[in-house]
Amino acid sequence: MSSSKWFNAVHLLVCPVTVLLGYLINAYGYGTALQATLNKDGLVNAVFVKKGWFWTSLVGWWCIIRYRAVPGATGRGRRRIAQSLKRYTILTVWWYVFTQGIWFGVGPIMDLVFVYTGGHCHYDVFDNAGHVNQDFQGSVTRTQRALALIHNVLTLHGDDQDHHEKKLWSRSVGSIQDVLQTAESANVTASAAAGINSFIHDQMHRWQGPLTTSAQCRRFGGHWAGGHDPSGHVFLTTLMCMFLLGELRVFGRRALAHLYAQKWHLLGMVTRLFDTGPLWTWRRCGGARPMSCGARLWRALVEPPVACAAALLRLTRCIACDHPVVVLLALLVTWLWQLLLTAVASHFHTVREHISGLLAAYLVTGVVYARDAAALRLV
Numbered sequence: 613m614s615s616s617k618w619f620n621a622v623h624l625l626v627c628p629v630t631v632l633l634g635y636l637i638n639a640y641g642y643g644t645a646l647q648a649t650l651n652k653d654g655l656v657n658a659v660f661v662k663k664g665w666f667w668t669s670l671v672g673w674w675c676i677i678r679y680r681a682v683p684g685a686t687g688r689g690r691r692r693i694a695q696s697l698k699r700y701t702i703l704t705v706w707w708y709v710f711t712q713g714i715w716f717g718v719g720p721i722m723d724l725v726f727v728y729t730g731g732h733c734h735y736d737v738f739d740n741a742g743h744v745n746q747d748f749q750g751s752v753t754r755t756q757r758a759l760a761l762i763h764n765v766l767t768l769h770g771d772d773q774d775h776h777e778k779k780l781w782s783r784s785v786g787s788i789q790d791v792l793q794t795a796e797s798a799n800v801t802a803s804a805a806a807g808i809n810s811f812i813h814d815q816m817h818r819w820q821g822p823l824t825t826s827a828q829c830r831r832f833g834g835h836w837a838g839g840h841d842p843s844g845h846v847f848l849t850t851l852m853c854m855f856l857l858g859e860l861r862v863f864g865r866r867a868l869a870h871l872y873a874q875k876w877h878l879l880g881m882v883t884r885l886f887d888t889g890p891l892w893t894w895r896r897c898g899g900a901r902p903m904s905c906g907a908r909l910w911r912a913l914v915e916p917p918v919a920c921a922a923a924l925l926r927l928t929r930c931i932a933c934d935h936p937v938v939v940l941l942a943l944l945v946t947w948l949w950q951l952l953l954t955a956v957a958s959h960f961h962t963v964r965e966h967i968s969g970l971l972a973a974y975l976v977t978g979v980v981y982a983r984d985a986a987a988l989r990l991v
């Protein structure tokens with residue numbers, strides 16, 4: 613099979629196979645350990661994955677521009693950038709429409725699907741036993757944050773309650789205060805729990821509404837549940853992987869050839885990072901003309917970290933400026949790893965919700981790159 617056909621196969625299969633691998637890991641009982649590493653509020657998820665289209669755009673375009681030069685064919689270089697820009701624009705519009713919003717005041721497609729299949733922004737704060745509902749926000753931190761926000765909204769609108777609501781209002785505020793102060797279950801009776809939940813739901817939708825998107829619901833401490841919720845993470849990681857692999861086909865051969873041609877230079881820069889150990893330096897200070905103790909300590913303890921930092925800066929600049937394909941591949945591996953974690957985290961979504969997120973990204977990127985396959989094959 614030619615390298616182009618191999619690359620085609622990898623491009624088409626890597627994301628579905630990664631999701632399938634996640635399911636197999638779960639099926640064979642190894643999912644628990646992986647799920648333990650997953651943190652919704654962690655730096656990787658909050659800064660990189662959730663803002664992944666920004667990072668993917670930045671790194672992808674830096675590579676497209678850095679490797680655009682085709683020796684003696686500036687016209688072809690420009691045509692390639694124009695084709696990449698067209699593909700990128702289609703995928704960016706699709707990313708925005710599917711995850712951010714279709715138009716002003718109209719939610720994204722993933723949320724419209726959810727709402728039209730019966731989904732809603734719920735406020736089931738207390739369960740039937742009068743305890744805080746474990747499924748309400750999924751973690752203590754998020755539950756506390758949501759309850760504090762609900763408490764603020766109810767307190768802010770305390771005077772807007774009519775006589776009939778006043779009693780329910782004070783019971784709701786009191787119960788939430790109990791939980792916030794003791795972080796344990798409030799003294800809410802089973803019969804009162806449903807009424808308090810319903811009152812909180814009505815108040816939040818009245819004062820903070822409309823809560824018709826997952827972003828609004830999450831922002832105002834609600835629980836987005838009850839409909840078919842396509843997985844935004846599966847959609848986003850698939851879209852990013854397909855874009856990076858698709859554009860890698862344009863410049864990958866040239867980029868990797870350039871990287872291979874400079875392999876010894878890069879290897880030297882990496883080994884110099886470790887060639888600064890204090891013991892190594894101390895031994896080198898001995899030699900024919902031994903140095904004073906102070907001078908040896910300076911050479912052993914101060915110069916190595918400075919030399920290491922300088923070597924690290926040189927290596928970073930070399931990769932960022934001359935071999936950004938290394939950063940692109942690191943990003944690709946990160947998105948695939950996050951896709952695997954999302955597939956393993958079965959308690960977030962059903963299989964069908966994962967599949968709909970995957971198909972939403974896969975179909976559009978598949979059409980975009982299949983259409984250009986002929987042009988890409990000539991690369």
Ligand SMILES: CCCCCCCCCCCCCCCC(=O)SCCNC(=O)CCNC(=O)[C@H](O)C(C)(C)COP(=O)(O)O
Nearest residue numbers: 661662663664665666669670673697711826843844845848
């Ligand atoms: C020839 C020159 C070409 C020039 C190209 C320039 C490239 C550099 C910059 C391009 C920027 C493109 C636009 C990208 C903007 C961003 O990504 S900003 C981040 C916006 N996203 C968020 O803030 C996260 C919002 N959250 C979500 O979208 C969802 O949580 C989720 C991540 C989709 C997950 O969905 P859920 O199911 O709700 O969890």
Ligand SMILES: Nc1ncnc2c1ncn2[C@@H]1O[C@H](COP(=O)(O)O)[C@@H](OP(=O)(O)O)[C@H]1O
Nearest residue numbers: 650651652657843844845846950953954960961
């Ligand atoms: N790989 C991952 N790492 C961390 N959190 C993840 C994740 N995949 C999904 N999640 C979290 O699981 C929830 C459902 O994700 P999605 O609907 O995108 O599949 C989201 O929570 P929040 O939206 O409350 O942050 C998301 O942050």
